[in-house]
Amino acid sequence: FEKHQAFRVYEEFSGLISTDVVGNLLVEAEFPNHDSLYAYLLSFLDSVEVLEPLEIRQELAQIVKTISQKYKT
Numbered sequence: 001f002e003k004h005q006a007f008r009v010y011e012e013f014s015g016l017i018s019t020d021v022v023g024n025l026l027v028e029a030e031f032p033n034h035d036s037l038y039a040y041l042l043s044f045l046d047s048v049e050v051l052e053p054l055e056i057r058q059e060l061a062q063i064v065k066t067i068s069q070k071y072k073t
Contacts, residue, residue: 001025002047026051038063 001009003023010017015029031037038060041048050057 001027001044005044005047008044 001024003019003025006025009025009027013027013029015027017028018026020026031040033056037056041050041060042063050060
C-alpha cells in the first residue's frame, strides 16, 4: 500500500505490517478468494498492489482491464 494509506491499513489489518525503504506498507494477510475480496482491494484504487498470490494479482489485473475497456469511448 502506498504510505498515504497508512491510517486505513493500520485500522483495517491485524496481520504482519512492515514498510519498504520509501515508507510504503507491506501487509501479509489472508482473505477468502471471493468477489468481495476484489471489491475491497479496488476500494484502495491505485494505492494498492497485490504481490502474491499470483492468481489474485492476475485476476485483479483482469478486472481492472475489463473496467478500463468500458471507459475507452
